[in-house]
Amino acid sequence: DRIIGSRSTQASVKSGVQDFFLPVGAQRPPTIESAEGIYYFDASGRRYLDASSGPVAVNIGHGNPRIHEAIANQARKAAFAFPLSFQSEANLHFTEALLALAGPGYDHVYVTSGGSEAVETCMKFARVHAVRTGQPQRRHFISLDPSYHGATLGAMSLTGDASMAALFDPIMAAGNRVPAPLTYRLPEGETAETYARTCLRALEERIAVLGAETVLGLVVEPISGLSSGANVAPDLYYAGIREICTRHDILLIYDEVLSGSGRTGKMFGFEHWPDHKPDLVALSKGISSGYFPVGAMLAPAHMVKAVAETGGFPHAQTYTTTPLACAAGAAVLKEITSNGLIDNARLMGDRLRAGLERLMAISPVVGDVRGRGLLLAIEIVQDQATKRSFPFERNAVGELGRIGMEEGIALYPRRTNGGIFGEWLMITPPIIISDTQVDE
């Protein structure tokens, strides 16, 4: 205590992960003291409304004593059990609860420590399944540009972000990216529907170039998050990708790390298009709402059986399926389902969206309001009519983020690819939010 206490008071001594993000001398963010409901409190007692659930993760809000208790209870029983040696009640319980929500088509859950790992578990599982079912030539994944699938090299090879590709392509597997069905700033003469068809044609063309028999899977965020800000494609796109994948025997993999867990007004994003469900689903973030690092892959029985009966899935990490992660996940699922939070996300999402649309009517810098449920984003523009962004160097969303902090609102500004796809604020508060808090 003496050493840490004295270090933290010395301005010259740097410590913490902030050092990796901020130049020396830059103003540091406030120090968090506590968090409850939709609010954070800093060490000086200032309150901040969490308008983005952190990085769109804290779906059930902060400081929930039932989750604390569930984690503490499990820690007292057994904090750790390696899944290759022991089963845990917590894992069985979490799996059962998740599968009951997922419905037909999903029979098994593989628990990971986060979203990137959940995505990579899908990638490796798809590959092992292909090899074990006599299709070793299948080796390519196709994903969208822009997209975000995680920070580790495998997940990043799917991520469509030119600035990341410039840095990391030399040390990771080459990705195959096709245009995402964006709905804002469309090419001249295109509507959202015609552009979605253009994107489907681009996908078909890429499959043809690679050779359909070499493609393992198409990885898609059904409703985008950090890469393009809550983009929802026209319905025909979801039907289209399902049909193309089925026709070519390619797995359709939904990355629902951000769009799952009740945020969009359904437990899973895929429920918005129930006739076109994916084969595999990656989950994280809201599934444990920030109380513990948890991710998961949902998989169907026939795939798991084929892999399990031919030598098993050669993939496990030290923290795979830890009892603490499962206890946290199960408690969060119970919180989501027993308190009507999914309906609340839909109702409060409608209210928040209406408010943001009113803001757009009076503020020239709000160029678009989009999303589903409480997965919303507002595009920040210099000019509503031309949809032109502010110059990249200006970092207008960063400026709004700073103003937000001064006003007591923690926002999540985003812009990727050097700003070529624009810039926006994620407006994704915890799904426990009330109507008066939406208005605030």
Ligand code: PLP
């Ligand atoms: N996939 C999507 C859609 C995400 O938004 C994220 C994180 O933001 C990830 C994957 C990676 O998750 P994690 O940061 O937990 O590794």
